[in-house]
Amino acid sequence: MNKPPIAIAIHGGAGVLTPGLLSPQDEDAIHEALRQAIDAGHRILAAGGTSLDAVEACVVSLEECSWFNAGKGAVFTADGIHEMDAAIMNGADRSAGAIAGAHYVRNPIRGARAVMEHSDHVMLAGEGADRFLREQNQPQVANDWFDTELRRRQWQGNRSSSTAPSLEPSHADHHIEETAVNNNSGHKFGTVGAVALDSHGHVAAATSTGGITNKRYSRIGDTPIIGAGTWADDRSAAISATGHGEYFMRAVVGHDIAARMRFAGRDLHRACDEVVHQELKTLGGQGGVIAVSPNGKTQLSFNTPGMYRAWRDDYGQLHTAIYAEDDRVHG
Numbered sequence: 001m002n003k004p005p006i007a008i009a010i011h012g013g014a015g016v017l018t019p020g021l022l023s024p025q026d027e028d029a030i031h032e033a034l035r036q037a038i039d040a041g042h043r044i045l046a047a048g049g050t051s052l053d054a055v056e057a058c059v060v061s062l063e064e065c066s067w068f069n070a071g072k073g074a075v076f077t078a079d080g081i082h083e084m085d086a087a088i089m090n091g092a093d094r095s096a097g098a099i100a101g102a103h104y105v106r107n108p109i110r111g112a113r114a115v116m117e118h119s120d121h122v123m124l125a126g127e128g129a130d131r132f133l134r135e136q137n138q139p140q141v142a143n144d145w146f147d148t149e150l151r152r153r154q155w156q157g158n159r160s161s162s163t164a165p166s167l168e169p170s171h172a173d174h175h176i177e178e179t180a181v182n183n184n185s186g187h188k189f190g191t192v193g194a195v196a197l198d199s200h201g202h203v204a205a206a207t208s209t210g211g212i213t214n215k216r217y218s219r220i221g222d223t224p225i226i227g228a229g230t231w232a233d234d235r236s237a238a239i240s241a242t243g244h245g246e247y248f249m250r251a252v253v254g255h256d257i258a259a260r261m262r263f264a265g266r267d268l269h270r271a272c273d274e275v276v277h278q279e280l281k282t283l284g285g286q287g288g289v290i291a292v293s294p295n296g297k298t299q300l301s302f303n304t305p306g307m308y309r310a311w312r313d314d315y316g317q318l319h320t321a322i323y324a325e326d327d328r329v330h331g
């Protein structure tokens with residue numbers, strides 16, 4: 001008898017990523033971080049564990065890695081602090097949890113899961129979220145624990161250039177954030193996410209971010225908005241998005257992909273491509289999605305020059321990639 005399919009994919013942000021921007025050493029480090037993160041989830045799936053545990057494990061691994069704009073390494077707000085957004089969703093019953101503008105939880109994705117499993121709510125924000133997560137005994141850190149020198153430089157660069165916004169990433173701080181999408185207002189992006197299908201036929205999605213550099217007024221993006229940046233439903237697919245959140249919210253990206261599959265009979269590939277390359281593009285939204293469906297298909301679609309990503313193909317082979325034409329196959 002054939003084994004039931006499992007599937008998994010992760011992303012670490014989409015943006016203006018073109019070959020030559022990163023040093024070969026930095027490229028290798030990112031490929032390795034992606035490999036480790038997807039392995040953390042794949043091990044769980046291969047042992048018969050749940051997609052929910054798998055996506056959480058992937059995202060925790062990416063949050064702990066300072067290369068990415070989530071958890072350690074999150075971007076700075078205009079006030080010089082970090083405000084974290086995260087969401088997780090279980091396709092089996094569409095239970096979901098999210099936090100927005102959280103300050104002290106070491107692993108925001110675990111915080112989102114605590115909201116899902118230990119509260120009557122779907123989303124908690126700001127100081128209320130902080131209080132709930134403390135009461136839940138979620139591991140806490142001081143807000144400046146999330147600081148990194150790289151992010152501070154990017155923030156300072158962003159502030160000093162905000163009167164003369166540039167479309168081109170500067171070479172001075174060429175890491176993940178500056179290689180991520182750069183829009184007209186000089187804002188930059190970068191986020192992490194995971195989607196998985198387990199051997200029980202259930203899909204799940206998880207997304208976590210520090211948001212956009214120099215954000216103010218308690219700005220919240222698409223990441224913690226169920227249906228926009230994060231969505232999972234066993235009747236269609238699990239989706240995690242990254243990109244310019246304001247557009248992803250207006251296009252309700254995750255739910256739109258799922259609805260096209262359920263109501264218009266699209267397959268995963270076409271549904272993702274239609275939303276990313278047509279709907280979002282028409283609005284002017286840059287970024288991408290990763291998705292898996294209950295029949296074992298995996299799709300990665302983005303309308304930017306690159307997206308940090310890793311996936312297992314139909315034969316179980318592991319791939320990591322940064323640029324559009326990139327594909328590093330791991331033995």
Ligand code: ASP
Binds near residue numbers: 189210212
């Ligand atoms: N979507 C995230 C936000 O707008 C940023 C990103 O994906 O890089 O907060």
